[in-house]
Each structure stands twice: as C-alpha cells, then as structure tokens.
Amino acid sequence: MLFYGVDLSSRLMLGTARYPSPAVLAEAIKASGAGVVTVSLRRESGSERAGQSFWSLVRSLGVRVLPNTAGCHSVKEAVTTAHMARELFDTTWIKLEVIGDSDTLHPDVFGLVEAARILSDDGFDVLPYTTEDLGVADRLVEAGCRVLMPWGAPIGSARGLNNIYGLRSLRAYFPDIPLVVDAGLGVPSHAAAAMELGYDAVLLNTAVAEAGDPVAMARAFALAVEAGRAAYLARPMEPRDMAMPSTPVIGKAALGD
C-alpha cells in the first residue's frame, strides 16, 4: 500500500491523544502494529517540557508520524500550522483539517480544498480529513491530494460508518486513490466494515485511547482491520432479500405431513 510513494505495511493508523499515560500510549501503539501515528503541535511554555518528552517517546517507537492541523478553523491558520509541522516533524506529510463547525467538527470543505491546493503547490503531501462528498473529493484530487480521508462519523463520536452508501460510492469513484476512513470509529467491527468496503486503511484514536483497556483494544482493532481486508479480497457474496436454504433440499427424506 503506497501513500505518496511510501510503502506502509499496516493498514491501521493510530492517534496519540487521550491515553491514560505515556506508557499505555506506547504499549497501545505496539499492540496495534500501526506504522503511522498522528501527532499535533501546541503551545509550549519556557519552563515545561511536555512536548519534548512526548517527542522522545514517539521517536523511540520507530513509527512514521503524520502531523495534523487539528483545531484550525481557517485556511491561513491551517497553512501556517502545516508549515510549522513540516519543520518540527521533518516530514512533508500533513493530515489537513480545516474545521467548519465546533460542535460536529464537520470539515469546512471549501477551506479544505483551498488549503490543500496551497500546500500541495508548496510541496506538501496532503492527507485531507474530509467528508464522503464526491464533488469535494474530486476537487481535492484536482488540488493535488493523492490520498483521501473521509470521515466515518464525527470525530470522537464512536458512531461508526454513518453513510455506507456514500463511502462505497467514493471507493467506486476513486479506485486508484488510497482511501482512509478517518474518525468516528468506536469498535473494531466499524473498522472491519470500512475495510470490507475496500478502504485501504483506517485512522482512529479515541476508540482505543478511551477504551477500558487501550492496549487490548488496539490489538482488537488490528485484528479487525486484518479480517476486514482479507474479507474484501475474498469478495463477499451479494446480500439477498429472501432466504435461500444453505442445506440442499434435493434428497430430503419424504416423511409426510
């Protein structure tokens, strides 16, 4: 699976926020087998070194980082944050978020396309957090995005895949663009469902971080992603409206009424 020319072995991408402790975060990442983890950047005071210790931890895990522009509500804010992230994390990859609404964290798709174009033209490899809207996806690809990341449901909502039809259409419409369901997954079956639709990967955070046992849940998600991918490749049967006996009727004993 190639994302911007980088071969990724794991189809599970994991966020690093909201874990009960740095040790649990590290163990969860290991248990997930994720090769890519999302990170962010926030203000740091001169006296505290929280950011420095977090960075040491992530580096020790040997995973690729995908910085985000979480919390950015304007194109300017997102673009400036992306530049800071590129320098800080020494990567051209950016998970681009331009938020349109604080309650639902619905992407501002107009700002998203504009920011994606600016950043792509400036040499960034943009992974946009978007909706399943086909028109927006088309514009993002036109703007230079070579990976798309539609939401399953609002960030942190654990509602799963809210619009399976839309996600399926997107997959059919972009057979050659890597697609990642990003956000809204709550349980491993949600991840398996995304993979069964033919999505290339899933990205999640809260479902693992806020589980009762984040390490065990990370492992559960890894298994689900693997199962969903295997099922997709095995070509699932088509659903039917009516029953069809799985046991052959021919040769059934005639035992009367």
Added chain:
Amino acid sequence: MRIFLNDDAHDVEPGTLAAALESLGYGGRKIATAVNGRFVAAPVRPETNLTDGDRIEVVAPMQGG
C-alpha cells in the same frame, strides 16, 4: 521592549527572535515559531528582528488524533 509569547507578556532586550527565545528558556528545544501569524523557520530566527508589541507563537510536538 515588550513582546507577547503565547499570549504572555515579556519584557526583553531589543534583538532577534532567536535571542528572545534563548533568554526565555527555549534554547535547544524542538519548537516551531511564528511571529504575528507568519511562520518563521528556524534558520531565519537569528535574522528576524523583533519590534515592540510583536506576538510570537512557540509550539512543540503534542499528542494528536
């Protein structure tokens, strides 16, 4: 000269962004900076002169989803 770093006011000697960061405890740290909303890359900090009232943002790696 008064500058605002992550919204907190600081009185510093007139000079560059690099000097101000050093004096405020950020020397050698893994950080990224912006001045008045514009990204300032690390190599440019020693050449970036600050003026009274400048607003500086200093960010570091943080957990994210």
